[in-house]
Amino acid sequence: MSALVAWNSGATTAGLLWFAASCVPNSFRMMLCRLPETTDPAAVDRRLRLHSAAALSSGLVWAFIPTLCAGYTSPQTLFYLIVVSGITAGAVTHGFAYARIPTGFITPPLLSAAGCLFYAGGFDRVCLGATVVLYLAALIRACREGEGLMRETSRLKNEATFLATSLEGAHDAATEIAEEMTRRASRDALTGLLNxxxxxxxxxxxxxxxxxxxxxxxxxxxxxxxxxxxxxxxxxxxxxxxxxxxxxxxxxxxxxxxxxxxxxxxxxxxxxxxxxxxxxxxxxxxxxxxxxxxxxxxxxxxxxxxxxxxxxxxxxxxxxxxxxxxxxxxxxxxxxxxxxDAELAHHIAMRRDIERDLGKALAEGGLEVWYQPVMVDGGARFGGFEALARWRHPRHGWIAPPDLIASASLAGFGEQLLRFILSDVCVTILAMREIGLGGARVAMNVSPREMSQIAVDELVLKDLKARGVPPSMLEIEITEETALDIQAVRGKLAALSEAGVSVAIDDFGVGYSSLGALRRLRVDRVKIDRIFVEGVSRSTENRSLVLAILSLAGPLGFEVVAEGIEHEDDLETMRELGCKAFQGYLIARPMPRNEALRWARAHANAMPARPAPRR
Structure with a gap:
């Protein structure tokens, strides 16, 4: 538009030359704006310097506007002043983020305009020139404030971005830690499987x-x-x-x-x-x-x-x-x-009922102790009893002793049941002495849990002493499982043995007892489990196992009892193999105390006094 006004006013050549000169820096500035973006600080700094130089060169071209209007004295002066004011204001508005670029562009044309107005003289022109100078100062101040505000905004934005990034990173780290903790809490450290x-x-x-x-x-x-x-x-x-x-x-x-x-x-x-x-x-x-x-x-x-x-x-x-x-x-x-299956389901239901009702039965005297005889000397005479706890449950009827002992142990009534059985056994032993059966023994079972968790030796010996019961007439039966944990039971069994109480291993052959355990525990009696006795007359394997156990009896000094004798042919086979002590339904079933004592007296055969157990 400035070149067109110059042509219209007769300054065609000057207008065209000025227009051509202004196109050179503008083209260079357009080229700079189209360069690919970069985040390299050094490259950004170089580009800003080039933009500033290009803006200054463009401003210098605009400083020659006075050549088109006779130093702002021609009739076209108003047009050129308005254009210069407009483009300088636009430059400041557009380049507020970096003050050097707009400042470099606006300073030459505005100083040129003010200088020409001062040179032309006259009150109006001098005042107008002063106004242009104030206008320039105001624009420069606006450029600097704009850049300051932009820098502050950028700083706050960068800090917010950094804080957001940090928070996001912290959140990701916390999430990762939480996931790892969850994984560790739910995984077995050794195998990597679920725990x-x-x-x-x-x-x-x-x-x-x-x-x-x-x-x-x-x-x-x-x-x-x-x-x-x-x-x-x-x-x-x-x-x-x-x-x-x-x-x-x-x-x-x-x-x-x-x-x-x-x-x-x-x-x-x-x-x-x-x-x-x-x-x-x-x-x-x-x-x-x-x-x-x-x-x-x-x-x-x-x-x-x-x-x-x-x-x-x-x-x-x-x-x-x-x-x-x-x-x-x-x-x-x-x-x-x-x-x-259904059988196991019934067993679980029964065990739950037992555990629930056992405490009440113990407190109210609902349990009984029955006694099953053991015959010795090849079955010729009475050799003692095994005490078996029995309970007629109101729903399930008679509870088998193993189930009763296991349930009592799990329900926390093991010691109470042990004391109950021991008390009844002591009464029975004293009754046996009164009828001349002082050489026999009464065996009572102690579960593995009670053997390991209760001071059985102290409990038993204290009760025997208080009741005046000879220790030699009591036998403590433990399972092979108990015998395996020698460190936990050896001291207790040794104390009982030293006092005269006999030690027996029940259900022998189904577990993992070693010869070392038999020797170190100083076992007086070994009871062969019924699964090896039943059908022994027809099983070569069972006979071989029985012979092996019997062959150890002499060197290790223990007595062997065959449990579960229910058939005459099994009894005869065991006798032929050399076994001399028997227990089972063929011999006698468990009986209440009074009935058991009458039976024992009838089968005592004037039994001589029994020597104390081997120590």
Whole structure:
């Protein structure tokens, strides 16, 4: 427009030259604006200097506007002053972020205008020139304030961005830590499988959304304690790690697999989602785990598995049922699985009722102690009793002594039951002395839990002394499981033995008793379990085992009693093998005290006084 006005006023040549000169810096500035963006501080600084120089060169071109209007004295002066004022104000508005660029552009044309007005003279022109100078100062001040505000805004924005980034990073770190803590809280550190807490949480989640029955398998390693004792805990840890690896390789990834603690593992899956039979899967896991470990003898590590399938899954109930099935599998032997069935369900219900009602029965005298005779000298004469606790439950009838003792132990009534049986036994022993049976013994069972947790020796010896009962007439029966934990029971049994109380191992042959345990515990009597006695007349294997036990009796100095004698042919076979003491229904069933005493007196055959047990 300035060039057009110059042409119209007759300054065509000057207007064209000025227009051409102004296009050069403008073209350079346009080129700078189209360069690719950069975040390199040095490059940004160089570009800003180039922009400032280009703006100054453009401003210098505009400083020659007076050549088009006779030094702002021609009639076109008003037009050019308005244009210069407009473009300088626009430059300041557009370039507020960096003051050097607009300042470099506006200063030359405004100083040129003011100078020309001052030179032309006259009151109006001088005042107008002064106004232009004030206008320039105001624009420069506005440029600097604009840049200051922009810098402050940028600083605050950068700080906010940095703070937001820091907060985001802190949140991500906190989330990662929380996830790691959750993972560690739900995972077993040794095997990487779910731990008990993580498994229960996962099981509850699956039970809540299950559309088909859930199957739970509980696994317990066979022979793991022997590995720990023989090879050390490091080897035991390696076994657990290898078992976990084999489970992961055998099972689909969708199954929940956990190490519940010790050498116990669990597997849970929804049957409708996979075509897997739980029993077949259990046998497949047994086959995988029983593959020989490189560091151990073949067959040293095995596994027992309890299986439970539930159509209305309640995890606590499933665990109880699977645990009962696991116990049944262990009783059956190594590398077995057992599926929870109606019989086990009834057994669990019965045990719950026993545990619930036992305390009341003990307090109200609802329990009885019956006595089963033991015959010695080949079955020719009476040799003593075994005391058996009995209870007629109002719902389940007579409770078998093993179930009663186990339930009492689990319910916390073990010591109370032990005291009750001991009290009754003491009364029976005193009655036996009165009728001339002072050479016989009365045996009472002590469970593994009570043997390890209660000061049985102090309790028994104190009661015997208070009642005036000779220790030689009492026998304490322990299981092979108790005998294995020699460190926990040896001192107690030694104290009892020193006082004259006999020690017997009950159900011998089904556990893992060693010759060393028999020797160190100074056992007086070993009772062969009924599973080896029943059918011994027809089983070569059972006869061989009985002969092996009998062959140890002499060197180790203990008496052997055959339990579970119910058939005449088994009795005769045991006699032929050399066994001289028997107990079982063929001999006599358990009886109440008075009836048992009459029976014993009738079968005493003027029994001579019995020597004190071997010490």
């Amino acid at each position: 008990r807490s993580g498994f229960l949480e996962e099981a509850e989640r699956r039970a809540a959304i299950a559309q088909s029955p859930l199957s739970l398998l509980l696994l317990d390693l066979d022979g793991f304690k022997a590995v720990n004792d023989t090879y050390g805990h490091k080897a035991g840890d390696n076994v657990l790690i290898e078992v976990a690896r084999r489970l992961r390789l055998t099972l689909p990834s969708s199954f929940a697999v956990a190490r519940l603690g010790g050498d116990e593992f669990a597997v849970l899956f929804e049957m409708g989602l996979v075509d897997v039979n739980p029993t077949l899967l259990a046998h497949e896991l047994i086959a995988a785990i029983t593959i020989p470990f490189a560091a151990f003898d073949a067959g040293r590590i095995g596994v027992s598995i309890g299986v439970h399938v539930s159509t209305a899954p309640a995890i606590d109930e499933m665990l109880i049922s699977a645990d009962a099935a696991l116990y049944a599998a262990k009783v059956a032997g190594r590398n077995r699985c057992y599926v929870f």
